[in-house]
Amino acid sequence: MERRSGALASLRAANRKLVVDALRARGMASRAELARATGLSRSTISTIVGDLIEAGLAVERDAADLDGESHAGRPPVMVSLDTSAGLALGVDFGHRHLRVAVSDLAHTVLAEKWSELDVDHSATEGLDLAAEFVEQVLAEAGADRNRVIGVVMGLPAPIDRATGTVQDSSILPGWVGVDAAAEASARLGLPVEVENDANLGALAELVWGAAKGRSDVFYIKVSTGIGGGIIAGGRLQHGVGGTAGEIGHTRLLPDGPVCRCGNRGCLETIASSRAIANLLSESRREEVSARDVLDLAKAGDSAAQRLIADSGQALGLAIANLCNLLNPEAVIVGGDLSGAGDLLLAPMREAVLRNGIPSAVKDLAIATGVLGERAEMLGALALVMHEAERFQAPALIAEGAA
Template sequence: MSVHESQSSQRSANRARVVQALRQHGAMSRGALAEIGLSRSTVAGVVGELLDAGTVVEVADSPRRDRVTGRPPGLVALNGRLGAAVGVEIANGIVRVAVCTVARELLVHESAPADDTGSPAETLRIVDTLIDKLLAATGYERHQVIGAGVAMPGPIQRRTGLTGRACTLKPWVGLDARAVAAGALGLPVLADNDANLAALAELTWGAARGLRDYAYIYSATGIGAGFVLNGALYVGANGTAGEIGHTTINEDGLVCECGGRGCLNTLANPDAITRQLWQSHRRRPSIEEVIRLAHDGDAGCRRVLADAGTHIGVAMANMYNLLDPELIVLGGNLAAAGAIIIDPLRQSMMRRAIHAGEAVPAVVAGALDQEVVVVIGAAAAVLRDATRFPLPTA
């Protein structure tokens, strides 16, 4: 290779590093970009080339000041008109679609009802219609979509891509969700568990932004977890990491759908919580109503939520002893309970965690809208994955 070819190759590699940093972190100052391992002069040159090419744009200054110059740093970000990422959530009784620019700006999202027992083909037709509608609303063409992330309510086996039997949407069990969705939608697709993608959303835009090790607890039909270790999602060898809803809490407890006894799901998922109120309330309220009544002072509703927090805390203590996260974020349909469930959760965890004199991590409710945290996390996964979803040229 000639000197000229070598220099050209190095410039291309430097441009790719800067673009990938902006994909992962959003708008950054030139000083912050230098921290990815490039000199300030190299960053200045690369950013200049990317600005000329229309790949990046200058954005509003940050209120923070540069550590070297003391001036507020000018920020650069990817040009959002380069393309878009689509997020898709296939959940129990509903599908959601979101469209984000490659600059990580959420443009629009919408949901539609879906039949839990319907075929994947029927569900994906609803999704495809929503994608067309939202792209038309935002002015993007299909060819500008770099990819779609699809969130499923259950594990995706890492080796085979098949949806595991713990998925709460039974028509999808045993199917390659990525391949089925890619064929139906005509887009490059990744598929992952809903808790994993919600964890990625909070890491990208929410309560865990800037952290490298944290745990996200997601409550929907069941309870799952997403783990971020060393800045990346951890899914395990088979894709089933985080199935904490099937952690055994009481060996003599109720039989779970997985065949085990006393799983966390039988004690603390929304179904288990609302089931306990039949006798005291003469009916079975929804989990949203339970939380609202608890905030209004209903003693029975506060009791069952606190008990659920205690049970989740047992599972969290075991998780903490293994992984030692910086932060635990509670998301999904239990997050709105706030301190009613988080305080007993943390107390239960503290009684059991081996923290060697150090404080156990904070437990907080998710910062993002819990109705869309999964679907925007699915889009975030596409935005972060430069290998499978390269950006088009300006």
């Protein structure tokens, strides 16, 4: 009898975890959606949701109130996790910016702050400012730091998974050799996980942006460098060492320019916004920034337009190869060069269709991301919601509480 009730309790805890994880991943859901997502019966869902609400860990919300639109008939009652269930902190370091935000597990950003940063800032300066911003967003949100269940910090640099240190990077030169996670944890007094920025962009577009509702997506960030994030079966793919998705180092020209990775002719050396800006600087005999390339192209400058189109073609070739391997349903293009819109995407589409096998690319959606400069910060928050086993919420997994 004892054993049977023990088995029952662990089944209840497992079911509760399924429901909580589904709520974390979705932000909010109706009871019917939860039943579909978890495979549990409507009555089991009702019991678990009732228990979570009674414990103050979940709340009911009216769908009509949330989107401000009137629904035909009675809108479904939505359920989301309450602020008391836990909070997520996201920190995003870019080439020249810092963003910090706090959100609840219902995907509501409660407060955020950002600042420009000197490109050559040191890791110490950057981390001190991040710690200051974390205090400020927590205060602004009226949030208790004890309820933070996860802090994710995005960096545009390769991270050595074994040692946690930032590898050689021309994008964050002041961070090389720094154990970013340990340094940040010490300053914040909270465990911090470091994640590649393109992986975070992928997750953000999946949860909040252009890939919402999809499950197999490739996100490509085309900026100073080129990175990528793979979502397969609704999950971010890290690979064994954390470098999955590094499409920027696909070799396209065997005798091409030397890349920061040590190889020659990588996609990044041909198609990144820095590569294009360098080429245009040479031909114009004046310093041209990535921003200038976009402005010139939009103003009709044929050299700038040509370089962006060439970049789109090269990206399309690499993406076609990737599609043959992974067969995603959508490719979302982010990073500063995505601001070129169809100047970049039209030649990219053409190259994907020409070089991919038809079954892999004929129905592929290619679109620009919609989250812009906030993508990586939102992705840092989304990682806390999505990877429940990495970021456990003590209140939510209390065994036998259901």
